[in-house]
Every structure is written in C-alpha cells, then in structure tokens.
Amino acid sequence: MFIIFEGIDGSGLTTQSKILKDYLEEKGNKVFLTKEPTNSHIGRLIRKTLRGLYKTDQEALALLFAVDRSMHMDIIKKELKDSLVICDRYYFSNFAYQMLSVDLDHLIRINSRFLKPDLTIFLDVPAEVCKKRIDENREHIEIFENQETLERIRKNYIKIIKLFKKKGYDIVEIDGNRSIEETHAAVAACVEKFLE
Numbered sequence: 001m002f003i004i005f006e007g008i009d010g011s012g013l014t015t016q017s018k019i020l021k022d023y024l025e026e027k028g029n030k031v032f033l034t035k036e037p038t039n040s041h042i043g044r045l046i047r048k049t050l051r052g053l054y055k056t057d058q059e060a061l062a063l064l065f066a067v068d069r070s071m072h073m074d075i076i077k078k079e080l081k082d083s084l085v086i087c088d089r090y091y092f093s094n095f096a097y098q099m100l101s102v103d104l105d106h107l108i109r110i111n112s113r114f115l116k117p118d119l120t121i122f123l124d125v126p127a128e129v130c131k132k133r134i135d136e137n138r139e140h141i142e143i144f145e146n147q148e149t150l151e152r153i154r155k156n157y158i159k160i161i162k163l164f165k166k167k168g169y170d171i172v173e174i175d176g177n178r179s180i181e182e183t184h185a186a187v188a189a190c191v192e193k194f195l196e
Helices: 013-026 041-050 058-080 091-098 104-110 127-137 147-166 180-195
Strands: 002-006 031-035 084-088 119-124 171-175
Touching: 002 013, 002 091, 013 031, 013 084, 013 119, 013 180, 031 058, 041 058, 058 084, 058 091, 058 104, 091 104, 091 147, 119 147, 119 180, 127 147, 147 171, 171 180
Parallel strands: 002 084, 002 119, 031 084, 119 171
Antiparallel strands: none
C-alpha cells in the first residue's frame, strides 16, 4: 500500500508521517518511510533551489522534481513488494506549488507515468498557522514560505483534490490545525479504515 502525505509547508507532514510509521509498525506492519525531494543529487539540487541558493525558473524546477521522482520510483516499487510505503510529499505537491507559474496540464503530463497512490492524506492547516510554525521551528525560510504564497498554494491543493477525487483517487482531508496527538488520531483512524 502506497500512502502519501500532502499539505503546505508547516502543516506537519514530516511529523505525522513519522508518527504514522511508528504506529503502523507497533501493529506489526513492515513500513518504509520516504520523502520528496529525495536525498539523491537531483533532490539536493532541488533543496538548494528551494532555499534560494540556486536560481532556476519554475518550469525547470518542475522538471527537476519529475526527474527526482523518476529515480525515486525504483525504490518505492521495490519497497512495495513487502512493505507499506509512506511518502512525505509526492506529485500533488509538485502540482500545487509549481502551478503558481506553470500550466497544470503540463505538470500532470510530465508526472503521468508515476505510480498512483492508494491513499493521499491532505493535512489542511491555515496559511497563517503554518507560517507561525515555520517561523518558530525552522533555521531557514524557503522561497515559497511567506503567508500570501502559502495561502495561494493551499487554494491550489483544494482545486487539485477536487479534480483528482473526480478521477477516482482516494484523498482524505484532515484538519491539521490542532495538537499533534489529535491530528495523529484522525490520521490513524483514516488509515485503519482504509486498511480494512
């Protein structure tokens, strides 16, 4: 089973994906946790770009994400043979962020051959809450991490979720604007129901 966490920066994706991994392992499941961008050389280049250390346009950045994802697919497919795979961000992130300046149809096309997730969990948190979390917990601020941009990206996510639900994707929206424990309880309940 391939589970994806999605949401704007500061919504708790990394925290909740790690907690879900531990929770599922305690229940006897073999779990592989991964994230995008990856730690490959392309992933590291993407991270430098997101931090503003390397300049490129958004279309080139979208293509870099697709290249990184292409390399990531081999790892994911291998792990799916005997593990639940949880991924912290996937192509919905690519769509929501890059469609600020790149055509969505183009983004969908360059990601069309990648594995469809079994379940996508969207942690919905207001942009102002995410910005506050980022300011309190991060050493560096990335290029998309201002409140106005985060709000635009959140709206993009909502559009994408509607579109892909119509295409038959299993996407669950969870209120992430509460404690870590309460958010995890909602995530765990949703995953348990899906695994049944």
